[in-house]
Amino acid sequence: MNSTPVRVSRLGYVNFETPDVQRLTEYYTKVLGFALVDESPQQVFLTTGNDHHCVVIDKAEAARGRSVVGYEIQEDLDSAQRRLKEAGLATERRTDIGPGTPDVLVLTEPETGAGLHLYESQTPSGVTATFDQRPSKLGHVAAYTPSTDGMRTFYESAMGFRWADSIGDFFVFLRCNADHHAANFMQSDTYQGMHHIAYEARDLNHLQIMIDNLARQGYRLYWGPGRHAVGHNIFTYHEDPDGNHIELFTQLDVMLDEEKGYYEPRPWHEHFPMKPTTWEADALAMNAWGPLPPHGLKR
Ligand SMILES: [Fe+2]
Known part of the structure; x- marks a missing residue:
C-alpha cells in the first residue's frame, strides 16, 4: 500500500x-x-x-x-x-x-x-455529564490476531496509526492521537476475537469510585490495581456478565508532541525520554507494581 x-x-x-x-x-x-x-x-x-x-x-x-x-x-x-x-x-x-x-x-x-x-462525526447524544462512576471515555480495545506484523502494517499504512510500543514479538500497541494506544493486538494461534476493552477514569479517585461501585454490585476484580509499564496506566480488570474482559484505567501515557517523539515525562517512567520501544516480555511490562495476571503471560 x-x-x-x-x-x-x-x-x-x-x-x-x-x-x-x-x-x-x-x-x-x-x-x-x-x-x-x-x-x-x-x-x-x-x-x-x-x-x-x-x-x-x-x-x-x-x-x-x-x-x-x-x-x-x-x-x-x-x-x-x-x-x-x-x-x-x-x-x-x-x-x-x-x-x-x-x-x-x-x-x-x-x-x-x-x-x-x-x-466524520456522530449526532450529539444530548446526555448531561455526570460525576459518578461513569467512565470519562472509551479508551481502547484489544484483540487477538494471527499476525501482529500484519495488523500493524494495516493500521499504519491504511488507517494512519502510529506504533506506540510492543511487548516481545507478540503484543503491539497502536495510537491514532496523543493517547498511548487506541488499539492493541496480541498474537495467538489459539484465541481469536476481543482480548479486552478499556474505559478511562478521570483520575485515581474516580477509579476508586468505579471499583467501589463494582464491588457493591457484586463484581470482583480478577487483576489489579496495578501499573502496566507499557503505557504506564494504572489498571484494573473484571468480567462483564458475558465474560468479556473489562479494564478500568487511568494515567495512560500521552504523546503531546509528535515532533519530539516521546511520551510526556512522568515520575514513574523507567527512563527518559520514554520513546516507543519493544519491551521484554516479563513481569515489569505487565505490572510494575507486582503480580502477573492469574492466567500468566499466556496468549
Ligand atoms: Fe488495556
Missing part, C-alpha cells in the same frame, strides 16, 4: 453481540453508569458523553465482543473511500447503520474479520 493513509483521529465505538441484551444493558447502565441513548429489542446504544454512542449492544445467538469498531476520521468520507480503494481495500458507503451515525464507510478488518466503521 503506497497511498496516503486515512486520518483516523479517535476511537468512537465498539459493538458487543449478546444473547441477553437486557442483562448487558443493565451492566452498562447500573454498574458502569453509562447513559442509555436509544434502544430496541435488537439493539441498544450507550454513551459516556457527547457522542451518540460509544458502546452498541446487538442481539445475537452467542456473546461476541468487538464485532465492530467505529473510528472517527479527520477528513471527508469521499476522499477516505477513494484512497482506501487505491490501497486495494474494499469499502461500502452506508447511510442505514443506525442512529447517531448517518454516514459511514464500512470495511472489514484484515486477519480478524471484524467490521470497521469510519465516520
Whole structure:
C-alpha cells in the first residue's frame, strides 16, 4: 500500500453481540453508569458523553465482543473511500447503520474479520455529564490476531496509526492521537476475537469510585490495581456478565508532541525520554507494581 493513509483521529465505538441484551444493558447502565441513548429489542446504544454512542449492544445467538469498531476520521468520507480503494481495500458507503451515525464507510478488518466503521462525526447524544462512576471515555480495545506484523502494517499504512510500543514479538500497541494506544493486538494461534476493552477514569479517585461501585454490585476484580509499564496506566480488570474482559484505567501515557517523539515525562517512567520501544516480555511490562495476571503471560 503506497497511498496516503486515512486520518483516523479517535476511537468512537465498539459493538458487543449478546444473547441477553437486557442483562448487558443493565451492566452498562447500573454498574458502569453509562447513559442509555436509544434502544430496541435488537439493539441498544450507550454513551459516556457527547457522542451518540460509544458502546452498541446487538442481539445475537452467542456473546461476541468487538464485532465492530467505529473510528472517527479527520477528513471527508469521499476522499477516505477513494484512497482506501487505491490501497486495494474494499469499502461500502452506508447511510442505514443506525442512529447517531448517518454516514459511514464500512470495511472489514484484515486477519480478524471484524467490521470497521469510519465516520466524520456522530449526532450529539444530548446526555448531561455526570460525576459518578461513569467512565470519562472509551479508551481502547484489544484483540487477538494471527499476525501482529500484519495488523500493524494495516493500521499504519491504511488507517494512519502510529506504533506506540510492543511487548516481545507478540503484543503491539497502536495510537491514532496523543493517547498511548487506541488499539492493541496480541498474537495467538489459539484465541481469536476481543482480548479486552478499556474505559478511562478521570483520575485515581474516580477509579476508586468505579471499583467501589463494582464491588457493591457484586463484581470482583480478577487483576489489579496495578501499573502496566507499557503505557504506564494504572489498571484494573473484571468480567462483564458475558465474560468479556473489562479494564478500568487511568494515567495512560500521552504523546503531546509528535515532533519530539516521546511520551510526556512522568515520575514513574523507567527512563527518559520514554520513546516507543519493544519491551521484554516479563513481569515489569505487565505490572510494575507486582503480580502477573492469574492466567500468566499466556496468549
Ligand atoms: Fe488495556
